[in-house]
Amino acid sequence: xxxxxxxxxxxxxxxxxxxxxxxxxxxxxxxxxxxxxxxxxxxxxxxxxxxxxxxxxxxxxxxxxxxxxxxxxxxxxxxxxxxxxxxxxxxxxxxxxxxxxxxxxxxxxxxxxxxxxxxxxxxxxxxxxxxxxxxxxxxxxxxxxxxxxxxxxxxxxxxxxxxxxxxxxxxxxxxxxxxxxxxxxxxxxxxxxxxxxxxxxxxxxxxxxxxxxxxxxxxxxxxxxxxxxxxxxxxxxxxxxxxxxxxxxxxxxxxxxxxxxxxxxxxxxxxxxxx
Amino acid sequence: xxxxxxxxxxxxxxxxxxxxxxxxxxxxxxxxxxxxxxxxxxxxxxxxxxxxxxxxxxxxxxxxxxxxxxxxxxxxxxxxxxxxxxxxxxxxxxxxxxxxxxxxxxxxxxxxxxxxxxxxxxxxxxxxxxxxxxxxxxxxxxxxxxxxxxxxxxxxxxxxxxxxxxxxxxxxxxxxxxxxxxxxxxxxxxxxxxxxxxxxxxxxxxxxxxxxxxxxxxxxxxxxxxxxxxxxxxxxxxxxxxxxxxxxxxxxxxxxxxxxxxxxxxxxxxxxxxxxxxxxxxxxxxxx
Numbered sequence: 030x031x032x033x034x035x036x037x038x039x040x041x042x043x044x045x046x047x048x049x050x051x052x053x054x055x056x057x058x059x060x061x062x063x064x065x066x067x068x069x070x071x072x073x074x075x076x077x078x079x080x081x082x083x084x085x086x087x088x089x090x091x092x093x094x095x096x097x098x099x100x101x102x103x104x105x106x107x108x109x110x111x112x113x114x115x116x117x118x119x120x121x122x123x124x125x126x127x128x129x130x131x132x133x134x135x136x137x138x139x140x141x142x143x144x145x146x147x148x149x150x151x152x153x154x155x156x157x158x159x160x161x162x163x164x165x166x167x168x169x170x171x172x173x174x175x176x177x178x179x180x181x182x183x184x185x186x187x188x189x190x191x192x193x194x195x196x197x198x199x200x201x202x203x204x205x206x207x208x209x210x211x212x213x214x215x216x217x218x219x220x221x222x223x224x225x226x227x228x229x230x231x232x233x234x235x236x237x238x239x240x241x242x243x244x245x246x247x248x249x250x251x252x253x254x255x256x257x258x259x260x261x262x263x264x265x266x267x268x269x270x271x272x273x274x275x276x277x278x279x280x281x282x283x284x285x286x287x288x289x290x291x292x293x294x295x296x297x298x299x300x301x302x303x304x
Numbered sequence: 305x306x307x308x309x310x311x312x313x314x315x316x317x318x319x320x321x322x323x324x325x326x327x328x329x330x331x332x333x334x335x336x337x338x339x340x341x342x343x344x345x346x347x348x349x350x351x352x353x354x355x356x357x358x359x360x361x362x363x364x365x366x367x368x369x370x371x372x373x374x375x376x377x378x379x380x381x382x383x384x385x386x387x388x389x390x391x392x393x394x395x396x397x398x399x400x401x402x403x404x405x406x407x408x409x410x411x412x413x414x415x416x417x418x419x420x421x422x423x424x425x426x427x428x429x430x431x432x433x434x435x436x437x438x439x440x441x442x443x444x445x446x447x448x449x450x451x452x453x454x455x456x457x458x459x460x461x462x463x464x465x466x467x468x469x470x471x472x473x474x475x476x477x478x479x480x481x482x483x484x485x486x487x488x489x490x491x492x493x494x495x496x497x498x499x500x501x502x503x504x505x506x507x508x509x510x511x512x513x514x515x516x517x518x519x520x521x522x523x524x525x526x527x528x529x530x531x532x533x534x535x536x537x538x539x540x541x542x543x544x545x546x547x548x549x550x551x552x553x554x555x556x557x558x559x560x561x562x563x564x565x566x567x568x569x570x571x572x573x574x575x576x577x578x579x580x581x582x583x584x585x586x587x588x589x590x591x592x
Contacts, residue, residue, distance in 0.1 A: 144373060145374060
């Protein structure tokens with residue numbers, strides 16, 4: 030299994046000289062499993078650049094197959110979709126999975142002509158074949174990859190999923206947006222991620238910042254470390270960096286994370302993990 | 305009049321190594337007309353501006369929106385004055401026939417897409433719909449909005465203050481053969497000719513003797529697509545000459561255009577232009 034980071038940033042894309050190392054694109058991961066179509070976790074602005082990369086292969090010839098798994102539909106998790114060029118090429122096939130029966134209409138809304146000049150490929154007859162599926166807390170397989178989902182506490186009123194992907198004896202988990210307001214919230218996550226090799230976890234807020242933001246959907250970085258240790262994960266990747274966080278600040282945060290009983294990386298756009 | 309370029313990139317924000325010098329934030333201009341704080345467009349460039357305005361306690365804000373495609377409004381949910389109870393934000397744009405400007409902004413900022421609905425903003429927010437070609441006064445500035453040839457309902461702005469003129473002509477296909485805006489497309493041939501004349505006169509009125517014209521130059525000649533609603537540097541030069549402008553800012557850079565390519569475009573068209581010309585760069589401040 031190979032995992033590549035195309036977007037690591039929370040909330041809003043942050044082009045800036047100070048975000049060149051860890052990246053300014055909103056969240057998106059590419060997961061390649063041998064013998065299985067391309068898997069994509071979330072569709073922030075990183076998806077555009079992943080799409081351009083995929084065009085060099087089958088997707089450029091209208092023979093690509095991709096599966097996009099969405100945790101939820103806050104803009105920073107879907108805003109790359111209108112600019113995912115493989116969608117405009119007939120013959121490609123893209124399945125989008127998300128946590129809400131209203132997902133098809135939500136994705137059409139994003140491409141309404143009042144907001145978006147790109148042809149609305151969620152309407153019939155434009156571009157790739159697109160299928161949208163509601164997968165609220167169900168387990169399923171895509172090729173040889175086993176996908177496990179769980180409902181995660183994010184923001185009140187928002188249905189948000191976490192994902193675990195297993196293939197060929199290796200595993201990753203993906204929790205870009207999560208807050209732990211009670212032990213039950215922690216237990217849901219620990220059940221989902223127990224023992225994974227690699228965990229991508231919400232790291233938007235430091236422990237100093239967290240109290241001011243309590244109840245708004247994001248935990249602290251220390252919460253992420255605590256969960257990773259309790260769930261005995263192999264490596265924690267700090268993910269969903271705050272839009273105001275510079276590369277230097279992220280490096281400082283990472284340095285303070287050592288010695289906690291789990292290996293920690295700071296998510297960096299362009300990094301590829303081979304498991 | 306003081307102008308600061310906060311976002312100069314078209315279509316979507318570009319956080320990539322090729323665009324570090326010119327900048328990857330989507331359109332936003334900060335314009336100070338004396339004590340009047342004007343902002344043109346709310347692309348991601350508005351995020352850093354919002355923090356500065358709160359710091360400066362400059363909270364009487366007039367936001368002029370050219371049109372409501374994502375790259376021109378996507379920064380607004382992250383605009384700090386929205387979450388300040390002392391702020392008063394007035395948002396202006398051309399009226400749509402079937403949807404109010406407030407509805408469009410509320411649709412962007414609502415569950416499940418946005419964590420904080422617009423209704424929960426602490427600032428006082430007002431929406432003001434403009435009519436094509438009708439002049440208005442905002443604080444110390446005289447402003448006119450003219451319809452442009454671009455999909456949906458798009459307007460450009462002419463801002464006059466103490467005898468100086470800033471002209472914002474984006475997004476637009478200035479001399480294109482196809483009518484692209486809502487309500488333009490299905491008329492008789494005579495109605496369509498009338499629209500073309502009306503749009504070209506509107507662009508000319510926006511630009512007339514401007515001290516600075518900020519103009520959409522998304523395409524290079526060899527890339528031009530007549531159904532997208534964007535112009536080439538040559539189109540901006542033609543309008544600038546007809547309107548006798550002083551200075552041209554190439555704007556709304558194509559997302560994949562690298563810093564070196566923009567340098568080359570600037571050098572090439574500087575030789576052809578009978579007036580001063582530069583490529584818009586994020587962070588640039590200038591005074592008219």
